[in-house]
Amino acid sequence: xxxxxxxxxxxxxxxxxxxxxxxxxxxxxxxxxxxxxxxxxxxxxxxxxxxxxxxxxxxxxxxxxxxxxxxxxxxxxxxxxxxxxxxxxxxxxxxxxxxxxxxxxxxxxxxxxxxxxxxxxxxxxxxxxxxxxxxxxxxxxxxxxxxxxxxxxxxxxxxxxxxxxxxxxxxxxxxxxxxxxx
Amino acid sequence: xxxxxxxxxxxxxxxxxxxxxxxxxxxxxxxxxxxxxxxxxxxxxxxxxxxxxxxxxxxxxxxxxxxxxxxxxxxxxxxxxxxxxxxxxxxxxxxxxxxxxxxxxxxxxxxxxxxxxxxxxxxxxxxxxxxxxxxxxxxxxxxxxxxxxxxxxxxxxxxxxxxxxxxxxxxxxxxxxxxxxx
DNA sequence: ACTAAACCGTGAAGCTGTAGACGGGTCAAT
DNA sequence: ATTGACCCGTCTACAGCTTCACGGTTTAGT
Numbered sequence: 001x002x003x004x005x006x007x008x009x010x011x012x013x014x015x016x017x018x019x020x021x022x023x024x025x026x027x028x029x030x031x032x033x034x035x036x037x038x039x040x041x042x043x044x045x046x047x048x049x050x051x052x053x054x055x056x057x058x059x060x061x062x063x064x065x066x067x068x069x070x071x072x073x074x075x076x077x078x079x080x081x082x083x084x085x086x087x088x089x090x091x092x093x094x095x096x097x098x099x100x101x102x103x104x105x106x107x108x109x110x111x112x113x114x115x116x117x118x119x120x121x122x123x124x125x126x127x128x129x130x131x132x133x134x135x136x137x138x139x140x141x142x143x144x145x146x147x148x149x150x151x152x153x154x155x156x157x158x159x160x161x162x163x164x165x166x167x168x169x170x171x172x173x174x175x176x177x178x179x180x181x182x
Numbered sequence: 183x184x185x186x187x188x189x190x191x192x193x194x195x196x197x198x199x200x201x202x203x204x205x206x207x208x209x210x211x212x213x214x215x216x217x218x219x220x221x222x223x224x225x226x227x228x229x230x231x232x233x234x235x236x237x238x239x240x241x242x243x244x245x246x247x248x249x250x251x252x253x254x255x256x257x258x259x260x261x262x263x264x265x266x267x268x269x270x271x272x273x274x275x276x277x278x279x280x281x282x283x284x285x286x287x288x289x290x291x292x293x294x295x296x297x298x299x300x301x302x303x304x305x306x307x308x309x310x311x312x313x314x315x316x317x318x319x320x321x322x323x324x325x326x327x328x329x330x331x332x333x334x335x336x337x338x339x340x341x342x343x344x345x346x347x348x349x350x351x352x353x354x355x356x357x358x359x360x361x362x363x364x
Numbered sequence: 365a366c367t368a369a370a371c372c373g374t375g376a377a378g379c380t381g382t383a384g385a386c387g388g389g390t391c392a393a394t
Numbered sequence: 395a396t397t398g399a400c401c402c403g404t405c406t407a408c409a410g411c412t413t414c415a416c417g418g419t420t421t422a423g424t
Contacts, residue, residue: 005401016382019403024381035389037402057284058277061381075285082281085274089296092267092274093337098239099264100333106257115330123326127319129309137309144305148297187371198412201373206410217419219372243410365424372419378412389402394395 001031002040010045011052018048024061026068027051058085086147093151117156135170142170183213183221192227193234200230206243208250209233240267265342271296272339299338320352 008015021027022038027048029038040048047068054064063077115123124134141149146167153163187197203209204220209230211220222230229250236246245259275298297305306316323331328349335345 057280078281078285085278086296089271089274092271095240096267096333096336099260100329103257103260104329115327119326123319123322126322127315133309137305140305140308144301145297202411
């Protein structure tokens with residue numbers, strides 16, 4: 001049987017956090033001592049281990065509760081979180097761009113704020129990539145991270161329609177269509 | 183002279199937000215009507231435009247206040263925020279990996295929505311790039327668009343320090359240091 | 365002149381997840 | 395029995411808003 005601060009230390013959490021979990025009904029100690037102290041059992045410890053891993057994945061208390069209640073099969077919650085993370089990363093990247101632009105305006109640099117399609121292609125060519133290699137690269141990109149592939153294309157200033165065309169072409173292995181490079 | 187909801191609508195904010203900014207002393211209306219209504223001037227509008235852009239970059243109320251107070255030259259706040267964004271993106275990518283593993287355990291494979299350093303390197307390798315080619319590529323990137331190069335490295339979840347190391351190495355033509363790949 | 369809708373102000377409460385303060389309980393050593 | 399160190403439970407606060415409630419104001423329409 002662990003007391004609250006002991007258990008907290010064991011998991012690198014703060015005492016307040018465990019108390020909060022108790023209040024939320026996410027992890028209530030299986031017992032109390034004579035003095036009213038929270039006493040956590042081994043079973044509580046295991047549950048906490050699961051909680052911690054879900055929380056590390058950024059799931060909310062509520063989502064964590066759902067997952068613990070529903071056994072294992074709840075993929076939807078995880079998938080949803082994955083989508084949210086994607087959105088958040090994209091939002092942060094947008095902020096990066098904003099900040100970069102602000103800093104450049106102040107320091108007066110003349111360099112392009114972001115790379116366009118031509119520059120990008122030129123850089124890859126300088127590194128020895130030929131058309132076929134770029135095709136392979138796009139295909140890999142599409143296979144491993146379709147969303148990121150899309151964002152990347154847009155970041156080069158490529159329009160939504162052309163981006164979709166490139167992706168379709170990548171997915172098909174570059175068989176058809178006249179998308180030339182990049 | 184605008185009234186609070188009008189101004190809010192103009193900037194896509196809610197009435198509450200403007201009232202909150204007023205309470206915080208971030209943007210107080212330059213006047214009040216006979217009935218005590220907040221009246222915003224053109225100057226207020228300009229100030230709000232600045233506030234909105236800073237907030238879009240993820241700066242806190244407090245940081246925004248500092249920037250507005252200190253005129254222009256306050257780059258430190260922006261740089262600090264840039265570093266924080268990098269941390270956050272890295273944290274989110276770690277969560278992506280965790281979630282992807284969880285889902286993979288439960289079913290088949292899942293695809294990430296944003297690319298990290300390892301994935302990026304793997305894609306370039308798949309397209310036939312070797313270490314030397316990557317070196318050339320980094321050097322080109324640094325030469326043509328240093329700022330974008332920096333942003334790009336950060337977007338892969340690479341830390342500020344390592345990013346600077348890679349850039350220095352790129353600029354020097356990859357002569358020294360044990361920066362391995364990417 | 366009057367009414368209804370749409371606006372305004374203030375104030376309080378709520379949200380998430382955590383940190384910290386407060387006063388009092390517990391425990392080993394004296 | 396008593397000191398001190400440490401622990402406990404409970405309560406409050408934080409960002410950055412939003413929502414709600416209550417009551418006054420303006421405005422358009424009749």
